[in-house]
Each structure stands twice: as C-alpha cells, then as structure tokens.
Amino acid sequence: MSDAQSPTDFDFEPVDDFEPVDVFDDSMDLRPGADNCYKCTACDTSCPVAEVDDEFPGPKFQGPEQWRLKRKEDVEIDDSILSCSNCMRCDNACPSSVPLSQMHNEARGEYVENQMDHRSREYIRNRILANYRTLAELGSKVPRITNAVMGNSLVQKLNEKLLGITAEREFPEFATQTFREWWRERGGAQVSSEEKRIAYFHGCYSNYNTPEVGKALVRVFEEFGYEIAVPRQRCSGTPMFANGMLDDAERAANVNVPEFKDLIDEGYDVIASCTSCSMSLKQEYPELFQISGIDEVSNHTYEALEYLRIYEDVQGALEGKSVDYPDLAYHAPCHARNQGLDRQAVELFREVDGFEIEDVGSSCSGISGTYGWKAEKYEKSMKIGEDMFDHMHHAKGSVGMTECPTCSMQMEHGSGYEIRHPLQLLEEAVA
Numbered sequence: 001m002s003d004a005q006s007p008t009d010f011d012f013e014p015v016d017d018f019e020p021v022d023v024f025d026d027s028m029d030l031r032p033g034a035d036n037c038y039k040c041t042a043c044d045t046s047c048p049v050a051e052v053d054d055e056f057p058g059p060k061f062q063g064p065e066q067w068r069l070k071r072k073e074d075v076e077i078d079d080s081i082l083s084c085s086n087c088m089r090c091d092n093a094c095p096s097s098v099p100l101s102q103m104h105n106e107a108r109g110e111y112v113e114n115q116m117d118h119r120s121r122e123y124i125r126n127r128i129l130a131n132y133r134t135l136a137e138l139g140s141k142v143p144r145i146t147n148a149v150m151g152n153s154l155v156q157k158l159n160e161k162l163l164g165i166t167a168e169r170e171f172p173e174f175a176t177q178t179f180r181e182w183w184r185e186r187g188g189a190q191v192s193s194e195e196k197r198i199a200y201f202h203g204c205y206s207n208y209n210t211p212e213v214g215k216a217l218v219r220v221f222e223e224f225g226y227e228i229a230v231p232r233q234r235c236s237g238t239p240m241f242a243n244g245m246l247d248d249a250e251r252a253a254n255v256n257v258p259e260f261k262d263l264i265d266e267g268y269d270v271i272a273s274c275t276s277c278s279m280s281l282k283q284e285y286p287e288l289f290q291i292s293g294i295d296e297v298s299n300h301t302y303e304a305l306e307y308l309r310i311y312e313d314v315q316g317a318l319e320g321k322s323v324d325y326p327d328l329a330y331h332a333p334c335h336a337r338n339q340g341l342d343r344q345a346v347e348l349f350r351e352v353d354g355f356e357i358e359d360v361g362s363s364c365s366g367i368s369g370t371y372g373w374k375a376e377k378y379e380k381s382m383k384i385g386e387d388m389f390d391h392m393h394h395a396k397g398s399v400g401m402t403e404c405p406t407c408s409m410q411m412e413h414g415s416g417y418e419i420r421h422p423l424q425l426l427e428e429a430v431a
C-alpha cells in the first residue's frame, strides 16, 4: 500500500456515539450470549439431523436467525423446529456461547402451543411420547400383561398406523418390580450419615424399566458411606422439552423442585443416573422456569459418576481391582458430552483388570429420546446412528455401555448387543 492509499486518507465521517444494537433484550430471559452469533456455522456442521436431512435448516436458523426475524416482523415459528431432536450438540459446538438449545426450546414451546393443531395425530402422538411416565405408571401395575401386549407385532403395527409410533422398534419391557417398590421393600436407606447425603433422582426409566441401575447406584453410594433419600418425583422433563410440551414439563418441575430443595436444605446433593435427567435439572430448569428453589436444585445436581469423581477417591477404590466382566463398547451420550462428562467412564475403568473398555466415537446415537420413536423420523434416526453401530461392531467388546436409557435402546436395536450402565460395572468392582 502506497502512502497515497493510507487508510487515514479515506473520506468518512466517524460516528462517535455508535452503540451496537442488542436484538435480544432482557425481557426474553435468555442466558448470556444471545447476541453473539457471528455466523461461523460451527453449530450447523455439528448437527446430526442437518447431516442426514437436507431439508432441515440447522441450529443457526432455529436459534439466532429465527428469533431475529421474529422480533423484526410478525412471523411465525418455522415448523422445521419439530425436526430438531434436542441433542444439544450445537450448544457444545458454538464458540460464542450462543444459548442455542434455550432458543430452540422456547421456539418449540411457542410453536406447539400456538401453531400446532392440538387435535392432530402428530400432537397426540408427541404428547403420549412426552408423557412416558404416565404410561409407565399404568403399564408397570401389570408388567407381564403390558409386556405381552406391547411386544405383540400386531399392536406395534396398529400403534404405527394410528399414532405414528414406529413398529420397527421393540417396546422396552417393564420390570416386574419397580425401583421404588424395591426401595420400600428393603426399608429405604441402610446407611446414616450427617455429612454424606444424596437424594436420588432415578427418573422414569430406572424406576420402571431398569431398576438394576438404581439398585447399583444405591449399593455403590452406600459402599462410599452415603445416606440416600429417594423423594417423590416426576419426569425430569427431557422428553417434554424435546416435544415442545413446556406446560407438562413445568408441572413436573413444580413437583421435583420443592421435593429436592427441601432435601438440599438438610444437606443432600441431588444425584441422577441418567445424563439427560441431570442435564435437565442443571440447565433447562433454570433456563425455562421460575420456581422458588430452582437455582439451588440446579447448583446441587450431579450425574452419579461425576459426583463420585469429585468427592471420593473412586480411582483409588478401583486400583488393583480385577472384575470378571465382558469387554465393553462404550458410547458417550450427547447430553453427557454437553456436561463435559463424555470421557469419564472410559478414563475411570481403563485401569481395572479383567476386561477392556473402548470408546466407540463421538457421534450421536440418533435416537435422541422420543425422536427415533416417531415413524417419520425412524430412518433418519438409524442413519444418524450408523457411525456408532459401525464403531460398535469394530470394537473388541460385544456388550455395550452408556449412561442414557434411550441411547441404550438405540445401541441394542442397531447392534443386537446387551447394554449396561457404568454404575453396574462400578457396583461389580466396589460394592
């Protein structure tokens, strides 16, 4: 550049009082960063749905772009918001901390409330899937009959035809004794402690379908000297957020928050065995609802292994241990990744003798809770899961491991492997 072209020679009027405009003002109650999108598209390239569905406009559009448009003009929420699976990988990918998942949840809630026909088959199907706990509560009263009925291929076909719930998947079986029934039968906590106390958020799946996960948690934490409380609770809300049923989720939160807050006041921390439940209580509750005590619940909630790694020498307890266990193909759920917990199971168990544990990669399993149960999403869900299935088949182990109940369903469905939870392995090693 010559002196004649020096930038100081350009003729322009400096604007002394320029102030950048914040599109998202405080009234929207979004977490900090809403105005920080600089269109790098990192979120779009991390989105598993956009990767398999050319029609899906991606997280950047669902988040900052849609909300900007909406604030400028009187436009409705785009119906593609229902194609977002709420995996939250875009949150993790954004270098600018744009609250993408919060924007998606708000947009989905608004779309479902104001623009969706509440008598449509899609709405009714989504409401049923989002309220799995209600179905499970009824079904688990007569588990053998429910399992026989739901496992019948004619019923599955009818479900698909009438409701749009895919007939390709096996309905998860109900346990003959729920976790809460077992807890009552054993007489509740077997360890008392003033200093070490946890309140267990078992969620729906560990209660109705896989009580062995809840039992493992109880035995492991009691081995470490914890007094355990199992308060009254409802669904964490995860399937409700994913289906835009925010009123249902708020009703559930209005039970969960005061129950757990009372225990926090007595010195308990909240522990979940499902990474989506811990995600919901930690992040989505305070983002979406205003309930007295919600911040305390958020600040005191942990995933089970996360908590033990912070407060106990769990590595020391595993040192020199050898367990008779099959080799494992481990998948980190997207919601574990979002909480920075994606490496912990592999790191923790790597030194234990008797088996090998292998991480099957960073891809999404594709099921994303209720998403892969919808007939029109089934093929996409399986396409997203292809990488994971492929890595599972190439791993040495032929038993799978993950913390998320629906990732577990997808792993089993795509590989035929039996799937276990890390707490079951920890129970084998230390309890």
Ligand code: SF4
Residues within 6 Å of the ligand: 046, 047, 048, 049, 050, 058, 059, 062, 083, 084, 085, 086, 087, 088, 089, 090, 091, 101, 104
């Ligand atoms: S939550 Fe998942 S599916 Fe939805 S936009 Fe973000 S990355 Fe895509």
Ligand code: SF4
Residues within 6 Å of the ligand: 036, 037, 038, 039, 040, 041, 042, 043, 044, 059, 060, 063, 064, 093, 094, 095, 096, 097, 098, 100
């Ligand atoms: S990753 Fe963040 S900054 Fe980049 S386009 Fe997406 S929202 Fe915008």
